[in-house]
Structures are given as C-alpha cells and as structure tokens.
Amino acid sequence: MTVTLFKKVDYTLNKLLEDIALGEIGLPDIQRPFVWLNSKVRDLFDSMYRGYPIGYVLFWANSLSGGDRQIGTNTKQAPSRLLIVDGQQRLTSLYAVLKGIPVIREDFSQGRIQIAYHPATQKFEVADAATKNDPEWLADISLLWSKETSRNKVVKGYMQRLHDYRDSDDSKPPLSEDEEEKLTESIDQLYDLQNYPITALELSATVTEEQVADVFVRINSTGTKLDQADFILTLMSVFWDEGRAQLEAFSRASHHPSTGAASPYNHFIQPSPDQLLRVAVGLGFRRARLQHVYSILRGKDLETEQFSEAQRTAQFAVLQEAQSYVLDLQHWHEFLKALMRAGYRRADMITSQVTLLYVYVFYLIGKRDYGVKSNALREVIARWFFFSTLTGRYTGSFESTLEQDLARLRDVADATGFVDMLDKIISDTLSSDFWSITLPNELGTSSARTPSLFAYYASLNLLEAKVLFSKLRVAELLDPTAKAKKSALERHHLFPKGHLAKLGISEKRDTNQIANFALVEWSDNIDISAKPPSKYVPQHAERFSASELKDMYYWHALPADWYDMEYSVFLAERRQLIAKVIQAGFMKLYE
DSSP: OOOOOEEEEEEEHHHHHHHHHHTSEEOOOBTBSOOOOHHHHHHHHHHHHTTOOOOOEEEEEOOSOOOSOOSSOTTOOSOOOEEEEEOHHHHHHHHHHHHTOOEEOTTSOEEOOOEEEETTTTEEEEOOHHHHHOTTSBSOGGGGGOTTSOHHHHHHHHHHHHHHHHHHOTTSOOOOHHHHHHHHHHHHHHHGGGGOEEEEEEEOTTSOHHHHHHHHHHHOTTOOOOOHHHHHHHHHHHHOHHHHHHHHHHHHHTTSOOSSSOOOOOSSOOOOHHHHHHHHHHHHHSOSOOHHHHHHHTTBOTTTOOBOHHHHHHHHHHHHHHHHHHTOHHHHHHHHHHHHHTTOOSGGGOSOHHHHHHHHHHHHHHHHTSOOOHHHHHHHHHHHHHHHHHHTTTSSSHHHHHHHHHHGGGGOOSHHHHHHHHHHHHHHHSOHHIIIIIHHHHTOOOOSSOHHHHHHHHHHHHTTOBOTTOSSBHHHHTOTTOOOSSOSEEEEESSOHHHHHHTTOOOHHHHTOGGGEEEEEHHHHHHHTTOOHHHHHHHHHTTSOHHHHHHHHHHTTOOTTGGGSOHHHHHHHHHHHHHHHHHHHHHGGGO
C-alpha cells in the first residue's frame, strides 16, 4: 500500500495568521521577495469575498528543534513547527493586508499594500488618490483588523464621512437608514473574511528536501523551481535569521548609490541574497553544489544519516564566519578592483554573473586561507576572471566545474601554490591552438553579447587603446559613471549595412558579425552613416599621422588597406587579428 506523505488540515484565515505571528508557521521568503502586483492582491480579496476557492497551501513539518530565533513577528512565542513551501505569496498578501505591515519588493524597497473597498458596489481596487479622496470608498481595508482601532470605529467613521459628504452636496441623496444598514452589512461581510476557510497540506517531517522540491514542482502551476538555495535561506530564517537579514541588507544596499557612507553599490553587479549565499558556501565549505550543504546545515551526518543539533550548530558557525568575510565591504571592493585591473569597466561587459561570483570565491579563499598578499592576489584574480569569462568556464555545468576547481585546492599548501595552481589551469587551457583557432572561430558570430567581444573591449582598455578615429582612449569613454542621451561610444559597422545591401549582402549573421564592428565616438558614427569604407576612411584618416594610424589599425585589428578588401576576406582576417589583440591584452596581466 502506498504511504501518504502528507495530511490535510483545515484552517481559518485568522488561525493561520495567528500561527504565523506566533512563529508556529514560518513565513520565510522561500520564493524570493514579494513579487505579486497589488492588483493581484486586490483580485485575491475579491475572490474570497465572493466565496471562491483560492487554492490550498503546502507546509512541511519541521523536525528540528527551535533555535533562539524563530520566524514570525516580534511577539513570537513558539518554535516554527511548519515551513511554507507553496502559498507564500498568498499568505504574505493576506498577512500584510490584515496586519497592515509593509512587504519587501523585488528591488528590496518596502511598502504597504493598500486595498480600497466600495461597500455600495462591493468592488475592490488598489488604493490611489481617487479612492482616498472619495468618501464612498473605504480607503484602506487594513483598518478593519487593526489593533489600533476597531471594526465599529471604522464603520462609524466611514458612515459619518459619508453623511457629511452627502449633506454638503445637494446633488447627492441623503444617507438613509436602509442604505446605511446595507453598507454596514457589506463591510461586515468583508470583516468576516478573517474566518475564510483555507486548506493546508502538511508534508511529513520524514520527507526529504529532495522530495519536497519534487512535490513543489509537480503541483506548482507556474512551473516555479524550488532549488537548494531556497531551502538554505529557509533554514537561515529558522536558525539564524540575523544572517539572512544581513544577506538581504547587503543586496538591498547594492542597488542604490551611497550618499557618503560605505556601501556595496558598484557598477558591475547587484547581487541577490542567494548569489551571496553561494559565495559563502563556496568559501566556508569549499562546495558549489548546495544539495549536501542543506543537509549539513540541518545537522545531518552524511555517513550515518543521523541528525545532530550539535553538528548543526557547528556548521552554522562555519557559515557565519564565511558570510562575514563575504559581506565585508573592504573585501568586496578590493575584489571589484581586480575586475577593473582585468580591463572590465561596467556591468554591460559582464556576460555571466555566476562567473563573477565564483571568481569572488577564489579571491576570498586566496586572501583568507592562503594569505596571498593584496597586490599578487589582485593580479592573479584579474587573470582568473579574464580567463574564466573569455572561456565561459562557469557557464553550463558551472557547479560541477567549480567543484573540480575547488577540489584542486586540496593539494595547495601556501600562497605560492595557490597562484601557481590558477596560472597552470590558465596556461593549460589557453594554448596556441586556442588563440589561433578556437578564439577566431568563436568570433564568427553576430551576437552582441558574447564573452569574446567583451574580452576584446577589456583588452583595448589594458592596451590603453584609443577609439577608432579619435584622440580619446576607449577606457575614458567606457566610464560607467558617464550618462548622456547619446552613448559616448558606439559600435560602428565598418562596412555599413546600406553599403553591403548594394553588394547583395543582407543577412544579419553576415552584416552584424563581430568582425564588422569597431568602437567609434557617436558623432563619427553619425557622420559615417552608410558611406562605403573606401570613401569615409580617407576623410577620417587625414586627421592622424602615419604612426597614429598604425597604432589605431593594430588596436582595432584592421588589416592594411582593409577598406578595399572583399568583405568575406576582411571578416576572416579581422577575426584572426582581434584574437591577437585579445591575447596581447591578456598578457598585459602578467606584467
């Protein structure tokens, strides 16, 4: 006979919210911060008011004993017996509205969900200036359940405002007793939503995290994936809520420029809590796969399959120490300097945030565990980032690759060994065949966001190259802080599309190849327009000396007399030259 892994439990909405407030039911952000639009919350209340079902919620019984910190509000009194697996957005909506508390949005801003109600028409709306200024509307239904007032006071206040409004406007009929009674009944029906029935399915405490994830995916109509990072963040909410709050605070601060105080804000990445968690796990446990880390943090011995509170406490201490290192602002910004040293200047040059974060893992390991001196560490991490980005090392099966790289550290004993290990991986991968065959072939694409293209731009920065037909350096015009209506630097078709069309070449994969683009100032790009290169090149070249043109042609990988070349031949030769420029830029990182 099949063993059922869950039981059905019927709640009222009020009972659910009480258990959340007490911490009996944990309400962590297992599906990320609150993402519902206020209009969806409005529709949820409308469905409940009409007596429609709103679906069940899925809980997972927590077999672990409670720590000092529990989920819930400041009045929490009991350990979290149940964790919410599915239904977090609905319960967050209901909890936030009935309790009148703000929610955290995807950008980490906070704000209240205010829903207005029109008792006469029994209509719900997202509160706005119109509903707040119209006495016919109950502007904020949260007041009905507020501890600061009472349902009777809210109704009396509403009726008084409506009386005054009707009496002051001769075109409006006065409020009759019969109408007042109907309006009161309408508001009472809304107030009674606290008794709305909700069914919960409670998964047994014996169910593993893998089974929970499988159940979640199978029943979740949106196809949302529940991954191991979600589980670990949930555990942090139970046993180390302060640590989770630290991750969220760092992420929130990284989205907005600082007004003077130290801040994680930068021009490369605004990391999410789960991304930062991955870095802490990589540093603390030398693991990329989170599958086993979740079990470890639950206090599970991977050999005996037994749980131990002492082991859980010890492992959380490891995570806590690692996370403090990850979130240290000095470490964070020193690492970001390594990206600038590698020639990368801003976020739109980063094609993989995973790569950036995994390189941060190695930066922290080199600093903390091997004591690599700052200057040497910056240089090797700059090389490692350039190399990892160029080769797409941490794309695809990125967890497996990082696990393998971390495993190589087992034989590393000191700072010299750490640097040598990374450089050996680089030299073994970037062989002569890579530079002469693999990379030129990868450049044969029309994709505007490819690692090899941004490695080329980074190389131009490293070589202190000037913009094509300009006295200004590429690095100066790639300044991430400069904002204007027109970009200071634009990608220009060396063989304009209009010119190529006359030659019978119109396919995007041909006209938009990387090898047909060069960086120019926007004013030059406008001036060149659709002119053939044989016409615009002499006009622009006359502004420069022969030596200046020689350097410019080298930086921008342009063959001699390229403007008179047959197009396909030009593309093939320029791909080879771009690869050589990338190699020359990369070798600058060894100086």
